Amino acid sequence: MKRYQNPAYGLPTLALIFAGLMTGCGGDLKQTGFLSDYSKLDKDGSILRYMDQAAAAKYSKFIFDPVNTGSYSGKADKATVRRLANLMHSALFKELAPRYTVVSQPGPGIARLRIAITDLKKDTPALNVLPQTRMTGVGLGGASMEAEAVDSVSGEQFAAVIRSDKGGRISLAGYKDWSSAESVIKGWAKSFREHLDQAYGREK
DSSP states (O other), rough: OOOOOGGOOOOOOOHHHHHHOOOOOOOOHHHHHOOSTTTEEEEEEEEEEEHHHHTTOOOEEEEEEBBEEEEEOOOOOOOHHHHHHHHHHHHHHHTTTTTOBSSSSOOEEEEEEEEEEEEEEEEOOHHHTTTHHHHHTTTEEEEEEEEEEEETTTOOOEEEEEEEEEEHHHSSTTTTTTTTHHHHHHHHHHHHHHHHHHTTTOOO
């Protein structure tokens, strides 16, 4: 596995990873019980978030847990929820593992990232093929999630976020039942990687 570290930029990696998740476009911000601590979350625009910047700067490696579906509360069938959770997990690794330090065992200086898909909204393709309804977003689906970063040894939380996003009105998402949800999930993973690139001064 390839690894990339640039000590000239310090170790703000987890702070910037979560910054990549912490820009949402609104939605239903449910608390499902997945996070280890909800007491520190604050409303920031259209999301709920918490981050201890000083603590985050201590971590340069991270573990991705399998994306959790036990907190899911929507109407999608179990096979769809599992498929999209697997998509999230694979998208994260596709974006990050070839470029950054991803490990499988806990230890000092290693953070654990816990992510749960908590809701999925199906597209209404019949509405999305019509320009006059597509631009209103009425037929677009999306996805909701909760995520946190904890110390891999102690389990202490130092970052958390709850967000919900819809598919884009201009993109091709929305022409199939779950295409907006898929687009949102891939966007979350890409945002992780882009903010890591920024942290390490790495070109695209």
